Amino acid sequence: MSMNQTETSSAGSRAPKRQPHSSGLIDIAIRYGFLALLVGLVIFFSVFANGFAGPRSAVFIFQSVAITGILALGVTCTLVVGGFDLSIGSVATSSMMLAAYMMVVLEQSAFVAIVACLAMGALIGLINGLLIVKTKVPDLLATLGMMFLLVGLQRIPTEGRSIATGMSLPDGSTAEGTFSPLFLQLGRHRFDFMLDNLLPAPVIFLVVIGILVWVFLELTRHGRLMYAIGSNERAASLTGTNVNNYKILAYMISGVLASIGGMLLAARLGRGDIASGTNLLLDAVAASLIGFAVLGAAKPNAFGTSMGALFVGILLQGLTMMNAPYYTQDFIKGLVLVIALVFTFSLSARKAGGH
């Protein structure tokens, strides 16, 4: 219902205008429309979904968006330089499998597992970046190829099985290692915040990473140059910017963030689960694209991405609590994404044509 309202209001705001300066109200609608919708959604569910309003429910939402949010921040960095990273979902699941393999099969410490995962994320980002800037493979195709490659690769060491303590290995022996308790805490620990055991650790990670990415993109000159590359690569290079390095950097950030997401997933599940993480890519991409519409940015941005992830999380949690069947969730997500994209691109086109 609230969805319908935005749809009409946005359509109404676009339709008639040819005069650029009479558009104060529309500008407000573009800027704050999405956030207003977010607030509206919260109010709507608070009233109609029993038990929605409350810290426990909020935490549940945060927890569900934490991992996709982190991945989405990585995609955002690649979108900023005019690229796209389709491999994040499989980087995350590879990282999950690697963490489990390191600890359960190779019986390594949590520290070694974490370093290995981060290094893998950075390496895959580097390879993606090199494929794109050196061999000139188009970004979507390079990262799509990498996605397939990783989906296969992560299954090779265990011959396609999930990793858990006690599993039998290809050579007939049994995996004796266990997840280190410290590692599991990364995904499971809850900090006291107003209530005991309220805030799950992944949420803290999301907030910290979100702030770091925002600061990097908005306040530093590197972020500025990355936006310049995304807007006009040729102009950026003619002002002495090393375009290739920044592009590679963006993919490396994306890879590292995806590997963090994967580790948090492994810590939450306590095993290397082949079947989990299938939705990560689409959810993360949706969050960052929805983020275009936040504050009328019409470009990838860290704040918008976080809000996009939150929006999807609230919507799904609310619908679940109103007993909407699970299979409607993907449909709703897709619908929100399409509407946000229409919102962004038709309005940004209008903005560029105006004034």
Next chain:
Amino acid sequence: MNGTLCDLRSVDKSFGDNRVLKQLNLSLPAGSVTVLMGANGAGKSTLVKILSGVHALDAGSITLLGKDFRPSTPSEAIRAGVVTVHQNINDGVIPDLDVASNLLIDRLAEPGYGFFLKRRQNYADAERIASQMGLSLNVRQSVAELGVADRQLIAIARAMAHDPQLLILDEPTSSLSASEAERLFLLIERLSAKGVAVLYISHRMSDIRRIADRIVSMRDGEISGVFEGEELDYEGAVNAMLGHRMTDADITIGTPGKRVLEITDLKLLSGSKPFDFDLSENEVVAITGLLGSGKSAFAQSLFGLGRPAGGRIRIDGEDYAPANPKAAIARGVFMSAKDRANNAVVADFDITRNITLPFLGRYSNLSFVRRSDERRTANEMIEALSVVCQGETDSIGTLSGGNQQKVMLARWLAEQCRLLLLDEPFQGVDIRARRDIGRKIRETAKNRATLVFVSELDEALEVADRIIVMTEHSVAAEFRNENVDLNEILTAVTGAMPADADSAARTAHA
């Protein structure tokens, strides 16, 4: 044979505020080759696009064979008999298909062709078309395997399959060798003898001398000269195209300061003539020449975008061979690139961010950008260049072309440099902004050397102390901008061609 085939009357065309064609009148006689000359932005491409149905005209009329001609799509123009071969050959051929499909592609697109390909018939038809055109090609070969010249000829052959009344060729020889071009000229002559009107757009004087029956010069959206008869007045045509509405720019040539740029034996291409060139502080030198004369190659080699084939460049006495723009900027060589929309403007950024882009490091502490500092610089530059805007946070897209250009200039004037390269700084800029920009370039020139690359003589005369004319990737002549004889410059711009050398030798002999 010489009846008028196509007649344009009072044709007007504007894009937004930019009036590209102004009351243009032109008639094209059947059976002759009309060469159309015009500098960048003169409106040639727009004219071609109107004739080929890409753009619709705003006002005026076109008649083709006495009938009103007003194509709304390219295919309509082709059916009416106006066929265009575009400058970019790859627009004319589809590399992944074979020669036959390329020759017949328009027929495949026609509504009545049917659903399935008729392969055998296609090959037969294609062979017939090829042989009519004197092309000896295997029509089953993929176009991707062919050279540029063959692709060009295929594009033209494809055009011929429509029995054109009017054939438009846009810079067809720009990527052809001399012998390949000769094949093309023979073809054009044969068509012209059959009564086809040919509109041939080129800047190459050698081509023009070879093929032109008449020359039409275009300037600022108007026809500025038509040259016909037994002896074509080539210099007059170039003059009409470049124009010299002597503007009241009063250049006072200052005293050159310290030597900045020293060039010895620079060869831009492996086959081009080496040249020397010096430039000092407080000097503004304009480099001019026709398209393809090597201006851009010169600018690019100075900014690290291309390597010269040989020679030595020194800046302030030290060797200079930048590998990329970053290295050039580090040595104090800045370049404001031509074609600002593609090469300079960051459309998503506001004025401030566009100005500070190259030197963000100066506005940052530990990589954090100090916004108030960059805003201050932006405001100073807006003031200094009298950029018309509401404020430094205006999006760059809201500015007019001239003001955008000023911002692009501000980007490089905000920092002190040793050598400033300005490639076509007056492109797409109205006369007032052009004066502002020219004045600003001269005012700030004191402590640096300045090179301005322009194709219009006017612009060179308005801004420069010295004018260097380039032809064939080398320096052809140099003029001090004081009581210059325009005709001498024009001779230099058009000259240094084999034909000229011949005639000079003959005169000398006599």
